Amino acid sequence: MPERAATVKRIFNLxxxxxxxxxxxxxxxYEEGHTFRQSQKRFHRSALACILxxxxxxxxxxxxxxxxxxxxxxxIAQDIFDQCQNILHGRxxxxxxxxxxxxxxxxxxxxxxxxxRLVARSSIRSV
Numbered sequence: 001m002p003e004r005a006a007t008v009k010r011i012f013n014l015x016x017x018x019x020x021x022x023x024x025x026x027x028x029x030y031e032e033g034h035t036f037r038q039s040q041k042r043f044h045r046s047a048l049a050c051i052l053x054x055x056x057x058x059x060x061x062x063x064x065x066x067x068x069x070x071x072x073x074x075x076i077a078q079d080i081f082d083q084c085q086n087i088l089h090g091r092x093x094x095x096x097x098x099x100x101x102x103x104x105x106x107x108x109x110x111x112x113x114x115x116x117r118l119v120a121r122s123s124i125r126s127v
Contacts, residue, residue: 007034016083
């Protein structure tokens with residue numbers, strides 16, 4: 001199990017840095033030789049989400065709505081776990097810049113009125 005613990009630590013550390021999507025994280029783990037199971041080599045998105053949300057790795061055990069202190073050593077520090085939770089729940093996302101070539105693709109902000117613009121193009125040339 002030490003190799004599984006190393007994989008879990010690697011997942012948390014990479015994700016806490018930010019900039020990794022689940023797909024990029026999955027591919028990087030595969031390139032480094034970390035596998036999910038023998039039958040399934042690459043991590044699936046849901047498996048990564050389950051690992052990153054699992055409070056067991058910070059020493060907590062949840063049973064029937066109660067929180068118990070785990071008997072095992074913590075694998076992940078609380079601050080790294082919290083950082084991952086912030087990223088997972090969107091509290092650390094950077095805003096996307098509007099693409100200047102497609103201004104109508106962005107959604108209007110609250111209270112903002114967005115009217116559609118029609119552009120007419122013609123293949124007939126005037127002489």
